[in-house]
Amino acid sequence: xxxxxxxxxITRAMLPVLLALTLVEVGSGLVLxxxxxxxxxxxxxxxxVPVTIGTAGNLGSILAARLSTAVHLGTxxxxxxxxxxxxxxxxxxxxxxTVFPAVGLGAWGLAALTTGARxxxxxxxxxxxxxxxxxxxxxxxxxxxxxxxxxRLELDPDDVVIPVVTNVCDVxxxxxxxxxxxVLV
Amino acid sequence: xxxxxxxxxxxxxxxxxxAASVLGGLLAGVVLGGMRGDxxxxxxxxxxVPALLATRxxxxxxLGARVATGLHQGLVEPRVGADRxxxxxxxAALLNGLLASAFAATATFLVLSGLGRAVAPAWxxxxxxxxxxxxxxxxxxxxxxxxxxxxxxxxxxxxxLVGPIVTTAxxxxxxxFLLLAVRTVLLVGGG
Numbered sequence: 001x002x003x004x005x006x007x008x009x010i011t012r013a014m015l016p017v018l019l020a021l022t023l024v025e026v027g028s029g030l031v032l033x034x035x036x037x038x039x040x041x042x043x044x045x046x047x048x049v050p051v052t053i054g055t056a057g058n059l060g061s062i063l064a065a066r067l068s069t070a071v072h073l074g075t076x077x078x079x080x081x082x083x084x085x086x087x088x089x090x091x092x093x094x095x096x097x098t099v100f101p102a103v104g105l106g107a108w109g110l111a112a113l114t115t116g117a118r119x120x121x122x123x124x125x126x127x128x129x130x131x132x133x134x135x136x137x138x139x140x141x142x143x144x145x146x147x148x149x150x151x152r153l154e155l156d157p158d159d160v161v162i163p164v165v166t167n168v169c170d171v172x173x174x175x176x177x178x179x180x181x182x183v184l185v
Numbered sequence: 186x187x188x189x190x191x192x193x194x195x196x197x198x199x200x201x202x203x204a205a206s207v208l209g210g211l212l213a214g215v216v217l218g219g220m221r222g223d224x225x226x227x228x229x230x231x232x233x234v235p236a237l238l239a240t241r242x243x244x245x246x247x248l249g250a251r252v253a254t255g256l257h258q259g260l261v262e263p264r265v266g267a268d269r270x271x272x273x274x275x276x277a278a279l280l281n282g283l284l285a286s287a288f289a290a291t292a293t294f295l296v297l298s299g300l301g302r303a304v305a306p307a308w309x310x311x312x313x314x315x316x317x318x319x320x321x322x323x324x325x326x327x328x329x330x331x332x333x334x335x336x337x338x339x340x341x342x343x344x345x346l347v348g349p350i351v352t353t354a355x356x357x358x359x360x361x362f363l364l365l366a367v368r369t370v371l372l373v374g375g376g
Contacts, residue, residue, distance in 0.1 A: 005255075005270035010277035015284065018243055022285045025239040026292045029232035033302075036224065036231050043218045050217060050356050051210030053235060057242070058206045058352055062199045065348070087191020094192065095199050099207050106211045115218045163243060170239055 021167045028053075028171040031178050038181060044111035044124045045181060049174075051103050052131055055096075056173035060139040060165040063092050067147045068157035078148045089140045096136030097129070104128025123185060131173075131180045138172050139165075202349040209353030213238075213360040220360075223367045228303040229293050229310055230367065236289035237314060237363060240282055241355035245325040248278040249333055249347030256337050263334040275330065279322045286318035287311050309370060317366035321358045328354050 004010075032039070032049065039046045066088055070076035076084045104125035111117040117124070143165050150157045186194075217234070224231045251274055255261040261271050290310040297304035304310075329350060336346045 005251075005260075005273045005277075007273050007277040007280060010251075010274060011281055014244075014247060014277070014281055018240070018281055018285050019288055021243055022236050022240060022289045023292060025236035026232070026289055026296065028235045029293065030296065032235060033229070033232040033297075039231070040221050040224060043221065046221065047211065047214035047218045049234070050213040050238065050360065051207060053238070054206055054210040054213075054352055054356050055203065057239075058203055058348070061348060062202065063195075066195055066198075083186055083188045084191050087186070087188045087193075088195045090188065090192040091195035091199060094196050095203055098200065099203055103207055103211070106207075107214060110211060110215050111218055114215055115221070163247075166242065166246075167239055170235060174235060 017163065021163060024167055024171060028174040031171075031174045035178055035181060038185065042118050042185070043115040044108045044117045044119050045127070045185070047107040047111045048103070048124070048128060048131075048177065051107065052128070052135070052177050053170050053173035055099060055103065055132070056135040056139060056169040056176075057166040059092050059096055059136055060143050060169035061162050062095075063088055063139060063143045064147060064157070064161045064165040067143060068161055071147060071151050071157050078144070078151070085144065089144070092140050093133070093136045096132040096139075100129045100132025101125060103132065119185065127177075127180050127184050130184065131176050134176050134180070135169070135173060138176070139169050142168050142172070202345075205349045206352040206356070209356045213356035216357075216360040216364055220364055220367070223364070223371075226371065227305045227309060227313070227367060229297050229305050230313070232297065233289060233293050233310060233314065234360075234363070236293070237286060237317060238356060238359045240285045240289065240318070241321060241325060241359045242351055244278050244282040244285065244322075245329050245355060246347060246351040248274060248326060249329040249351055250344070252330060252333050253337075253343035253347055256333070256343055263337045265330065265334070271330070275326045278326055279319075282322045283315060283318045286314040290314035309374060312370045312374070313363070313366045316369060317359070317363045320362040320365065321355075324358050324362070325351070325354055328358075 108124040
């Protein structure tokens with residue numbers, strides 16, 4: 001981490017990556033825009049958008065932070081049988097399966113209370129849990145690959161992995177939600 | 186450590202932060218659900234939403250990480266106004282947040298125009314993005330700094346506080362100020 005805290009120095013270090021990540025996010029916005037009609041017709045799906053994107057990003061960033069620390073401490077080896085890697089991957093899927101049922105029912109309930117829900121609660125629950133499960137698998141894959149690449153290129157995983165993983169998982173959040181809505185709704 | 190032990194530890198440590206961000210995300214979703222009329226009026230606004238929300242996380246998450254590291258290294262004191270470094274870091278976060286917001290609005294306008302899709306005038310999207318970026322930026326910078334300082338003084342590791350605060354507050358304030366910005370710009374612009 002740089003010790004120069006002047007505006008110019010921070011901006012030079014930060015802005016190029018920030019603008020690149022912003023373009024990636026505009027890409028995920030375009031996916032969101034392509035099913036705008038369905039989202040505007042079903043308030044419970046619109047309620048699902050920020051929480052699905054945010055939770056996907058967080059599943060990735062929590063795993064990334066733990067793997068980065070494990071890389072620094074030398075307690076992880078990038079092999080399929082590695083206990084730390086497998087345990088953290090398993091926990092990521094378990095976390096998704098714990099929170100996404102609440103996400104689905106919460107989104108339906110809040111939509112019903114505020115703007116009125118058009119879809120059945122079971123449909124919203126199924127969309128949330130299916131998206132969450134798929135996203136946790138993708139989060140594990142993206143995080144493991146990004147951490148491994150940063151480690152091989154000798155980049156500090158703390159600086160590189162968390163922003164990349166969070167933003168890639170954001171985009172995947174929108175794409176997976178789009179696909180799951182197309183199949184289930 | 187066995188796989189089972191590693192999984193149990195990661196699960197236990199991850200759940201509180203994830204639960205907090207789920208709560209914030211659902212609240213943000215309720216506000217977004219109430220903005221259906223705005224999305225119908227301002228073409229391209231929904232396309233802008235992921236970029237604006239991610240900018241909050243990227244910029245203020247980085248501010249929080251910088252302040253947390255500064256505290257660890259003894260570079261900054263956990264008091265507001267104690268030192269000019271903190272002011273520089275906050276000003277840089279606000280500036281970068283505004284630049285990224287305006288950039289996202291411009292890119293959205295150009296891409297949607299290029300694809301021949303309906304899109305609001307560029308100045309409308311840029312004005313909304315800048316106003317929302319400024320309002321949410323001021324509130325997020327203040328929340329991140331104050332919570333990291335308060336947590337540090339009470340003996341919590343500031344690094345573990347930053348992520349959950351930024352994602353939860355970023356979603357809620359990000360969407361709430363987006364709503365305020367859209368309504369203000371439509372009122373002033375007569376749209």
